Amino acid sequence: MWSTFVMTLKTNLRDRQSLFWLIVFPIALATLFNGLLGNLAEGYELKAMPVAVVEDANWTESPGAKTFIDGLSGKSGTGKSGTGTTGDTAGTDDTADTTDTTVTVTKLLDATTVATVDDARDRLADGTAKGYLRVDGDGRIRLTLSSRAAEAMNGTSATDSNGAVTVAALSSVIDLYNRTDAATRDLLQRHPEAMQSRAFWSSIGNIADTTRETSLTNSTPNVTARYFYALLGMACLMAMGYAIAAVTSAQANLSALGIRRTVAPLGRGRQLMAGFLASWLCSDVSLTIALAYIRYVCDVPLGGREPAAVAAVAVASFMACAFGTMIGAIPGLKHSVKVGLTSAIPCTLSLFSGLYGQFAMDLSDWITRHAPVLALVNPAQQVTNLFYDILYYDDYRPFATTCGVLIAMSAVFLAAGVAMLKEQRYEHL
Incomplete structure (x- = not known):
């Protein structure tokens, strides 16, 4: 299992496409946001x-x-x-x-x-x-x-x-x-x-x-922070690409490597666990780098709770890897289709979390007020809420609640993925 973990880790680090979406893309988009919205707070x-x-x-x-x-x-x-x-x-x-x-x-x-x-x-x-x-x-x-x-x-x-x-x-x-x-x-x-x-x-x-100035929130409201938080939500969902690759590489009907792993003495469950943990580690480190850039280079506030933000990235990347495990386990889909979903799903869900400008922000607010269940089941919105909870609330109870929602999502995704993988059988290799 350790050998599988290390080899999956090395494979992920050589995956330039995934590294681009998890590090380069959020940094580039954050730089663009900083240039366009930097004077908005003024x-x-x-x-x-x-x-x-x-x-x-x-x-x-x-x-x-x-x-x-x-x-x-x-x-x-x-x-x-x-x-x-x-x-x-x-x-x-x-x-x-x-x-x-x-x-x-x-x-x-x-x-x-x-x-x-x-x-x-x-x-x-x-x-x-x-x-x-x-x-x-x-x-x-x-x-x-x-x-x-x-x-x-x-x-x-x-x-x-x-x-x-x-x-x-x-x-x-x-x-x-x-x-x-x-x-x-x-x-x-x-x-x-x-x-x-x-x-x-x-x-x-x-x-x-x-007459005294009184703050009703933990930190001074920042009109641009919401865009960067929505960007982090999208980038975190992109992390499911690692988990999709880890699952598909263990499926005999999708790759030659899957055939070899199917006949290997290490059980499928341990292979998938090693791949999942390696994917989680890579995505967590990559997204933490993006978070550090947004916080210290773009100067987006986190209310002095940077350690909680690092924990938020860990929870969000865990959820994304669980989501990727479920998508990777869907039978009948080619690997290229599953990889395409890595971009399509985050881009679509980010529309409803407010990433694409004022219209998207208004739409996100409308959904939160009039259809809160839809906001609750939107992973991108919940990841965005993680950073809102850190910045604005006086205590950590809302943050813990949002973490609980994401962990519950992760449990559902993993259960669905395991159920689909358990039922997969091959007539011949």
Whole structure:
């Protein structure tokens, strides 16, 4: 059995076609994906938006707005912790806390000052600014976008996704400023004595802490990772070619080697087991190389769970070899037909796991929502889910569940393959 294992291993390593599909093909396709989709994630990052700031009489009467806009423009500096972003209606007092604090804010604005609203509209017209900021008579900051910028940020045909993300963030912080400013003005009007309270001014400065960034997943979502995971699902299914070759080489009606193995003293079961284990080892190592390239060269995240990803490849390659064993055991099919199925089946199943672009992604999502049983029995989808479970879930229970599904599939495939091989008899050799 050991000799059969070693010889099968050497044969697999000399099989350039299988090595191409398991190593070269996923690496080449991952490189292509990286080139085409590498900038896709940048479309969802915060980037400073060019705006005009109207410094009119209302602006002059609200120096707190200037401090606020300077912060959004990425200008860090020192200021009294009591002034915050509330404007100057209450002023500051000598008894207020004068501790200097340095505040660093993500740059959301690339601000240019103008004297009037008409000047700001001129900048919107010539495209040098996407919007303008002004202070109204009540001290509230208002953001106005140009129609061109608004169209580019809205709808299914939006071309400025960065701008849409930035505007969403701006709307949130400006709304926080306006609400804080209005509440502070109202409170000081009703209770002027609060102006002398250090605790009051400190509470104003700490309002920003009431909103915190919280991740609902184990890792930050990555819009391109799904394509690479679907690619790994397809590549793993390609590994069944090794198992098909191991089974067909033991069948007397398909090759001269099969005739010699049939009359060999080593039983068929032990021959098939040795071939299966050698195929599993080759496919596991080959796919691990592809996984390493995708993770470290293409920089596709795995949520810091690389060892689990290696285990996922081992489970997926085991399932693929079991699938290949079943296909290799189908009676009446020529070896060339079985080899053709090695490519046809993964390519077809990968359509429903989202490999072929947005349409395939939408189709995969639709199947998962409306026909979950079909997604459950799709090996390519389950292999893709393995890496999703690693990246996004807090614990390993979903990952273990998906591994259980793939192991169950493997048991079914192996049982079917063994049943077909057990019934095969030859009238003559």
